[in-house]
Amino acid sequence: MADAPDHIDAEIRDISDVPAVELINTVAVHLMSAAAVKLGLGDTPDAAADLDLDEARKLITSLAGLVTAAAPEISDNHARPLRDGLRSLQLAFREASFIPDAPGAGPGEKYTGSVI
Numbered sequence: 714m715a716d717a718p719d720h721i722d723a724e725i726r727d728i729s730d731v732p733a734v735e736l737i738n739t740v741a742v743h744l745m746s747a748a749a750v751k752l753g754l755g756d757t758p759d760a761a762a763d764l765d766l767d768e769a770r771k772l773i774t775s776l777a778g779l780v781t782a783a784a785p786e787i788s789d790n791h792a793r794p795l796r797d798g799l800r801s802l803q804l805a806f807r808e809a810s811f812i813p814d815a816p817g818a819g820p821g822e823k824y825t826g827s828v829i
């Protein structure tokens with residue numbers, strides 16, 4: 714990257730030093746946080762105004778795919794908290810839904826199995 718500023722080159726070099734498990738965990742936490750916000754669980758006084766079940770479904774399903782695919786690669790010590798967070802979001806989605814999904818048809822359940 715000959716035309717890139719020095720700080721961008723430093724960031725690119727830094728990412729090469731980050732272990733895969735940390736990157737996977739970071740992405741998973743971002744997906745979890747975004748899903749929680751879309752479920753109206755943010756920490757702002759008007760968090761309920763952010764409720765968007767369609768967006769939450771997409772985020773939770775993406776998270777489920779990532780966690781399911783990554784779990785064998787990152788060890789149970791790293792995967793367990795991600796699975797727990799995912800399950801909590803899946804259950805929160807069921808609680809927030811006006812029309813509940815059939816067991817096994819909720820967000821991410823095609824990867825994780827039914828959460829109820």
